[in-house]
Amino acid sequence: GDSVTQMEGPVTLSEEAFLTINCTYTATGYPSLFWYVQYPGEGLQLLLKATKADDKGSNKGFEATYRKETTSFHLEKGSVQVSDSAVYFCALLGSNYQLIWGAGTKLIIKP
């Protein structure tokens, strides 16, 4: 069945460092892919999405490219800030229109 695998956290970086959070998926066809962010004590917010192969989603300095060759959708940001500290979830849209979720990656940014 469909599945999403994210790199385990926590990921700890210094402010202004380059961020990569890996996400790979297993699915039939080319599903829509998403990154969500959850700040402490809050609900999830959609960060970015890509609906077809080679699409690049971007928002708030974050980017992710839908790579069908490697079945990946890695999240990147060129210079992280303390305010980026949160949990990041990768997800894909399954064949029954349900989201299939990764386990989440906690990001800690130190000043």
Add this chain to the structure above:
Amino acid sequence: DGGITQSPKYLFRKEGQNVTLSCEQNLNHDAMYWYRQDPGQGLRLIYYSQIVNDFQKGDIAEGYSVSREKKESFPLTVTSAQKNPTAFYLCASSGVASGGAYEQYFGPGTRLTVT
């Protein structure tokens, strides 16, 4: 101002009591979802509804019940049969978005503590 509201933000109950968590959306979305999140864990689907008066069990439906009498509302009841009800509960909704992505939009969550 469209969105999803969940109330209350914090809820405390004694063991053995049923409790109902509220979820309302004004996004005109057809589908609604309930997830459970435990500390340091990902999301687990409890129930979902794709249309009024219809709903399906998710991965961890035991000890929970839902209703979908109105498009805007999808309340979740945590019954006394749920063995470990203390958790963070998230409600979400989705509809046909541009490009057909069906992304889900989330409420702020309700933190339930049962003692």
